[in-house]
Amino acid sequence: xxxxxxxxxxxxxxxxxxxxxxxxxxxxxxxxxxxxxxxxxxxxxxxxxxxxxxxxxxxxxxxxxxxxxxxxxxxxxxxxxxxxxxxxxxxxxxxxxxxxxxxxxxxxxxxxxxxxx
Amino acid sequence: xxxxxxxxxxxxxxxxxxxxxxxxxxxxxxxxxxxxxxxxxxxxxxxxxxxxxxxxxxxxxxxxxxxxxxxxxxxxxxxxxxxxxxxxxxxxxxxxxxxxxxxxxxxxxxxxx
Numbered sequence: 742x743x744x745x746x747x748x749x750x751x752x753x754x755x756x757x758x759x760x761x762x763x764x765x766x767x768x769x770x771x772x773x774x775x776x777x778x779x780x781x782x783x784x785x786x787x788x789x790x791x792x793x794x795x796x797x798x799x800x801x802x803x804x805x806x807x808x809x810x811x812x813x814x815x816x817x818x819x820x821x822x823x824x825x826x827x828x829x830x831x832x833x834x835x836x837x838x839x840x841x842x843x844x845x846x847x848x849x850x851x852x853x854x855x856x857x858x
Numbered sequence: 859x860x861x862x863x864x865x866x867x868x869x870x871x872x873x874x875x876x877x878x879x880x881x882x883x884x885x886x887x888x889x890x891x892x893x894x895x896x897x898x899x900x901x902x903x904x905x906x907x908x909x910x911x912x913x914x915x916x917x918x919x920x921x922x923x924x925x926x927x928x929x930x931x932x933x934x935x936x937x938x939x940x941x942x943x944x945x946x947x948x949x950x951x952x953x954x955x956x957x958x959x960x961x962x963x964x965x966x967x968x969x970x971x
Contacts, residue, residue, distance in 0.1 A: 774959065781867065783948060783963035784902075791957050799958065831901065835959075845890050845952040847959065849901045 743767050747832050747850035754822040754857045762817040762853050764832030772835045773815040774799075774847070775807065777828040784831065790815055791837070822857045829854050860885050862951050864962035871939055872970045879934040879965050881949030888954035891932040893923055894961075896946045905947070908932065919943070941971045 748763045766773065771792045776784040776799075786799030790809040804826060806818045815834075819826060833847040865880035883889065893905040906917025913925040923934045932949060949962040 772957070776961070781963065783864075784961040786958060786960055789958050797958070800960065845959065846892070846904055846907060847894075847902070847950075849903075851901055 745832055745834055745848050745850035747830075747853050749853060750851065751854050752856070754819075754855065756822060756824065756857060758822050759818070759820050760822065760855075761819075762830055762832070762855070764815045764817065764850060765813050766815075766832075766834040766848070767813065768834060768836075768848065769812065770834035770848070771812065771837045772845070773809065774833045774835075775805075775815070775817045776831045776833065777801065777826075778831060778852075779828050787817065787830075819855075824857050827855060827857045860953060860956070860960060862949055862960050862962040864947075864949055864965050866965045867963065868966045868968070870968045870970065873941055874938050877934070877936040877939050877943075877967070879947055879949075879967075881932045881934065881962060883930050883932070883949075883951045883960075885930075885951065885953050887956075890952035890954070891923070891925055892950040892952070892959075893917065893921070893932075893934050894948045894950060896948065896964075898945070902948065905934070939967075939969050941969045943967060944969045 745766045774789040775787040785801045788807040790796045830853045832850040835845050863882045891908040894902040895905045896902045908915045908925045916922045946964045946966045948964045952959045
């Protein structure tokens with residue numbers, strides 16, 4: 742099982758450039774999330790999706806966009822990269838069902854380390 | 859505003875010491891509660907979870923946590939830590955009405971051999 746696959750693992754961007762972080766899962770999970778992890782700040786939720794065609798803003802959505810055209814894929818787009826977006830980005834997915842054992846347990850990707858110079 | 863607070867940012871203990879890491883959340887609805895662990899160089903993995911029923915839940919590697927609803931708390935405990943427990947620990951809350959999972963800032967645990 743591949744689980745959650747993120748690409749690229751590392752990327753350096755110049756200020757103002759755009760890029761897309763790819764995320765794919767093969768577990769048929771409805772829920773998918775993008776987090777950024779900064780030292781001492783924990784994980785901050787950027788965007789999340791409860792199913793294909795549905796996305797919602799998290800705690801820190803500014804400067805990012807997402808789409809969810811299929812159950813499997815949840816790409817994160819940075820339109821105009823800024824140094825404040827230097828971070829490690831994690832994609833995660835989970836199954837639904839608020840009272841089902843195993844539901845809402847996140848499976849994480851390996852992370853994408855992004856540096857904006 | 860919805861939030862998850864972890865009281866200790868950095869904890870240093872000697873092996874065999876007892877551990878308790880605090881976690882509080884602010885949310886009025888139904889929640890599912892989690893503790894995740896991130897070992898050096900690895901990504902997050904589940905340590906334990908609470909969905910319903912017995913508020914004292916046991917996880918892997920001898921960890922346990924107690925959900926106290928009246929205090930909006932979900933503290934993590936381990937009676938005797940080992941050097942291999944050195945890691946960063948994150949409390950997370952699934953907020954039922956909003957369908958999202960929010961994390962605390964994490965506690966970096968360092969165990970001295």
